[in-house]
Amino acid sequence: MRSRAYRILGLAVVVVLVGAASLYWVVSMGHDAPVGSGVGTDAVSLIAQPDYRPLKAELETYMGSQPAVYGVYFRDLMSGTSFGINEREPITAASTVKVPAVLYLNHLVAEGRASWDDRVVYNGATDYQDGAGILQFSARDGDSYSLRTLANLAITISDNVAYRMLVRHLGKDNIAAFMRDLGGEIVFPDGQNITCAKDMAAYIQGVLDFERAHPDLGSRLLDDMAHPIYHVGLPGKLPPQVVVPHKEGDVSAVANDVGVVFARRPYILVVLSKNVPDIDQGFATIAEISRMVYRYQSSVAA
Numbered sequence: 001m002r003s004r005a006y007r008i009l010g011l012a013v014v015v016v017l018v019g020a021a022s023l024y025w026v027v028s029m030g031h032d033a034p035v036g037s038g039v040g041t042d043a044v045s046l047i048a049q050p051d052y053r054p055l056k057a058e059l060e061t062y063m064g065s066q067p068a069v070y071g072v073y074f075r076d077l078m079s080g081t082s083f084g085i086n087e088r089e090p091i092t093a094a095s096t097v098k099v100p101a102v103l104y105l106n107h108l109v110a111e112g113r114a115s116w117d118d119r120v121v122y123n124g125a126t127d128y129q130d131g132a133g134i135l136q137f138s139a140r141d142g143d144s145y146s147l148r149t150l151a152n153l154a155i156t157i158s159d160n161v162a163y164r165m166l167v168r169h170l171g172k173d174n175i176a177a178f179m180r181d182l183g184g185e186i187v188f189p190d191g192q193n194i195t196c197a198k199d200m201a202a203y204i205q206g207v208l209d210f211e212r213a214h215p216d217l218g219s220r221l222l223d224d225m226a227h228p229i230y231h232v233g234l235p236g237k238l239p240p241q242v243v244v245p246h247k248e249g250d251v252s253a254v255a256n257d258v259g260v261v262f263a264r265r266p267y268i269l270v271v272l273s274k275n276v277p278d279i280d281q282g283f284a285t286i287a288e289i290s291r292m293v294y295r296y297q298s299s300v301a302a
Contacts, residue, residue: 048079049079049081050076050079050081050300050301052074052076052081052083052296054296055074055083055292055293055296056083056085058292058296059072059085059289059292059293060085062288062289062292063085063289066285067275067276067277068273068274068275068276068277068282068285069086069089069091069273069274069275070085070086070271070272070273070285070289071084071085071086071087071088071089071091071196071197071270071271071272071273072084072085072086072087072197072269072270072271072272072289073085073087073197073198073200073201073268073269073270074267074268074269074270074293075201075205075267075268076265076267076297076300077208077260077265077266077267077268078265078266078302082201084197084198085197086197087196087197087198087201088185088186088196088197088198089196089197089272090186090189090194090195090196091194091195091196091197091254091256091272091273091274092192092193092194092195092251092254092256092274093193093194093195093200093249093256093272094193094249094250094251094254094256095132095158095160095163095247095248095249095250095256096195096200096247096248096249096256096257096258096272097163097193097195097249098154098155098158098163098247098249099155099200099203099204099207099225099247099258100175100178100179100182100184100203100206101154101163101166101167101170101175102151102154102155102166102221103178103203103206103207103210103221104170104174104175104178104179105147105151105166105170106151106210106214106217106218106221107178107210108170109147109217110210110213110214110217114147115147116146116147116148116151117146117147117148118146118147119144119145119146119147120144120145120147120150120165120166120168120169121142121143121144122135122139122140122141122142122143122144122145122161122165123141123168124139124140124141126164126168127139127161127164127165127168128161128164129160129161129164130160131160132157132158132159132160133153133157133158133159133160133161133162134153134157134159135153135159135161135162136160136161139161145162145165147166147169149162150162150163150165150166151166151224152224154166155221155224155225155228155247156224156227156228156229157228157229158228158229158230158247158248158249172188176188179199179203182202182203182205182206183199183202184199184202184203185198185199186199187199195272196272197270197271197272198270200256200258200270200272201258201268201270203258204258204259204260204268204270205268207221207222207225207245207260208260208268221245222245222260223245224245225245225246225247225259226243226244226245226246228246228247228248230248231244232248232283232287233246233248233255233256233257233271233283233286233287233290234246234257234258234259234261234269234271234286234287234290235261235287235290236283236284236286236287236290236291237287237288237290237291237294238261238263238290238291238294242261242262242263242294243262244259244260244261244262245259245260245262246258246259246260247259248283250279250282250283253274253275253276253277254272254273254274254276254282255273255276255279255282255283255285255286256271256272256273256286257270257271257283257286257290258270258271258272261290261293261294261297263294263297263298264298264302265297265298265300265302267293267297269289269290269293271286271289271290273285273286
């Protein structure tokens with residue numbers, strides 16, 4: 001992620017974020033992410049199938065005019081209708097991989113195999129990574145952080161150190177197996193952080209399915225995803241009242257955003273890109289793709 005923005009942040013952000021998370025835990029029903037709105041894969045068979053061919057054609061034309069390679073996946077949550085464009089194109093996941101990792105942790109907590117109060121001790125030799133986040137500046141060998149803190153930081157400010165600590169604690173092989181169970185096909189090939197748009201949509205669907213089964217835990221995860229520091233891709237050109245739980249990620253020549261848009265007719269949207277000449281322009285393109293999808297989706301009868 002774009003580390004320049006994080007250089008201005010101090011340790012106080014940890015206090016603010018974790019404090020906000022604690023407040024949310026107390027008044028979980030007061031947040032603005034819809035509770036119980038994770039439409040599952042088993043609830044759509046009797047709903048009419050909209051025609052998304054015009055939208056797909058519009059997106060293909062627009063994406064073809066952009067100086068990058070894009071992978072897109074869309075799924076209407078009311079009917080289950082979906083389509084992809086280059087949806088199996090391998091693209092670096094960047095920080096979007098933090099979604100399935102944190103979702104796996106949520107499953108462990110729901111099953112009683114982990115507790116949010118469990119703590120992980122920082123080891124600079126294995127956990128340090130620059131780029132996004134604030135633990136790179138504040139963590140010292142021997143410091144410990146709760147799983148809840150690490151999960152919150154990994155999602156809301158995309159903290160790389162928090163993510164690495166979670167992966168070490170949970171086991172990369174375990175996370176990979178979980179991703180495959182959700183339907184992932186391109187999962188850490190040769191150890192690389194590579195995915196595709198179709199796989200990322202499966203992980204977002206996994207978040208929604210988890211929220212249906214475990215409303216308290218799932219709605220809090222959606223709430224974290226709806227309130228990140230970076231909020232310029234999928235929600236960038238949408239009306240501000242539209243709730244968009246999502247996760248952005250970028251590295252050199254890569255700009256990604258994956259999430260769910262709780263519009264009048266909610267939908268999953270994943271936009272991955274590579275060979276992007278400018279990261280900011282890459283996210284501007286994602287915002288425009290998202291605007292086009294939202295506009296079309298708003299024209300479909302609810």
